Amino acid sequence: xxxxxxxxxFDDNPVRGELVQLEHSYQELLAIHHYPLIVARLLGELSxxxxxxAETIKFDGxxxxxxxxxGEIPLIMAEINNRQQYRAIARNAEQxxxxxxxxxxxKGQLCLTIQPHKGxxxxxxxxxxxxSLASCLDEYFAQSEQLPTRILLSADGERAAGFxxxxxxxxxxxxEGETSGSAWEHLSHMAATLSAEELLTLPREExxxxxxxxxxxxxxxxKPVQFQCTCSRERLEQVLVSLGREExxxxxxEKGLIDVNCEFCNRFYSFAPVDVATLFGSNDADIRH
Numbered sequence: 001x002x003x004x005x006x007x008x009x010f011d012d013n014p015v016r017g018e019l020v021q022l023e024h025s026y027q028e029l030l031a032i033h034h035y036p037l038i039v040a041r042l043l044g045e046l047s048x049x050x051x052x053x054a055e056t057i058k059f060d061g062x063x064x065x066x067x068x069x070x071g072e073i074p075l076i077m078a079e080i081n082n083r084q085q086y087r088a089i090a091r092n093a094e095q096x097x098x099x100x101x102x103x104x105x106x107k108g109q110l111c112l113t114i115q116p117h118k119g120x121x122x123x124x125x126x127x128x129x130x131x132s133l134a135s136c137l138d139e140y141f142a143q144s145e146q147l148p149t150r151i152l153l154s155a156d157g158e159r160a161a162g163f164x165x166x167x168x169x170x171x172x173x174x175x176e177g178e179t180s181g182s183a184w185e186h187l188s189h190m191a192a193t194l195s196a197e198e199l200l201t202l203p204r205e206e207x208x209x210x211x212x213x214x215x216x217x218x219x220x221x222x223k224p225v226q227f228q229c230t231c232s233r234e235r236l237e238q239v240l241v242s243l244g245r246e247e248x249x250x251x252x253x254e255k256g257l258i259d260v261n262c263e264f265c266n267r268f269y270s271f272a273p274v275d276v277a278t279l280f281g282s283n284d285a286d287i288r289h
Contacts, residue, residue, distance in 0.1 A: 001159070004222040005051050005084060006204050011216035013183045017165040017191075019204055020051040025227035026160045029088055032266045037157055038104070039093045042076060044155025045133050047088045048162030050078040051225050052151065053112070053137075054086075056164060061116035067128065069108030072096040085228040087264045101131050110136050112144075141166070150188045154196040161199045165191045187215070229265035236260055236269055241279055248276050 005020040026047065030040050050065045057063065059082055066077040073093040080086035098104055108128035115121045124144045130136040134153045141149035152163040167184050190211050198207060208217060240248060240258065251258050258271040 001203070002222075003225045004204070005055050005225055006222040007055065007220040008208060009218050009220070010187070010212075011218060013187065013215075014168040014170075015165060015184060015187050016056075016168055017163070018052045018055050019164075019207065020048050020055075020162045020225060021200075021204065022048060022051070022160040022225060023158070025086070025225060026155070027158065028227040030157070032264075033089070035090060035093065036096050038099070039073060039076070039090050039096050040157045041155040042073070042104070042133065043078070043088050043090055044157070044160030045153040045162070046076060046078040047080075047086055048153055048155065048160045049133060049137055049151065050080040050086055050088075051084060052162045052164045054080045054082060054084060055223075056166065057114065059114050059116055060118070061114065064111075064113045064115070066111045066113070067105060067108055067133075068111070069105040069128070071102075071106035071108060072098055072104045079230075081230075084223055084225045085230075086225065087227060087229045089264050091263075101128075110140060112140065148184055148188070150191050152191065152194055152199060154199045156200060159200045163191065163194060163199055187212070229262060229267065231262040231265060231267060233269055236271075237279055240271065240276070245276070245280050252276060 001021055001023050003022045003025045005018060008017045008019070009015070022044065026044050029043065029047065035043065046065055046067070050063060053065065054063050062079060062081050064077060064079045066075070067073070068075055073090060073096050075091040076093070078086060078088035096104060105128050110126050110128055112124045113121060124140060126136065126140040126143055128136050130139055132153070134151045137151045138149055141147050147169060148167040150165050154161050165187060194207070194211060198210070202210065204222070205219070208219060248258065252273050258276065260269045261267070
């Protein structure tokens with residue numbers, strides 16, 4: 001099954017949706033670190049969620065979903081750009097094993113950050129009061145965006161998938177008792193019947209037909225989703241310059257080289273004294289050892 005995200009809309013109702021299914025890119029991500037299964041599954045769910053949000057919230061830049069907690073998983077995050085290229089990581093979660101969401105993310109907070117290429121960044125934070133990442137994201141949309149939203153997420157260590165259905169901005173939310181008022185509730189209820197196994201295994205056309213075959217659904221062209229780290233030697237050079245020549249010379253004096261390992265993709269970078277001298281526009285690489 002290819003790694004793709006697909007948008008769908010309804011001709012007769014102001015409701016939109018997204019479906020993302022990940023396999024190859026998810027396995028690439030997990031091959032870098034040896035995570036416990038529960039962490040691998042949550043990384044898959046978070047990656048799928050980031051893909052859904054990147055397609056739902058229009059921006060030109062980077063979107064980051066991050067959870068910090070005092071539980072068994074102190075930090076887990078996924079980062080994705082507007083081209084559906086993502087990376088993700090969990091830190092200090094080697095001993096995580098609890099099946100209980102509240103134990104894994106005790107006193108946790110979910111933070112969504114959008115860093116556009118131009119303009120000011122946006123950040124939204126919600127306390128993790130739900131029993132799953134999906135329910136916490138539903139709460140985020142209810143609080144921050146004030147849009148009725150239902151999100152379903154699933155991952156099993158081999159595949160990850162996400163499903164989002166949402167009332168469109170500006171649509172009238174029907175009041176109780178209105179005959180036309182059950183459109184959102186009806187579609188949301190149908191989405192809730194989707195099982196985790198179906199979300200992971202059914203092709204998109206079959207999945208959407210199973211849920212909405214009685215609706216006038218319009219399926220838009222799919223887009224590829226890729227695992228891709230954004231680290232580069234050039235970016236690291238900028239970080240090193242920000243530390244200052246004195247700090248770098250001190251590291252070189254102690255270790256001889258400045259070694260940097262990207263924790264997202266495990267790529268290794270090494271900077272010799274001559275490299276540091278070049279960064280500061282100097283031909284003098286005579287660093288004391």
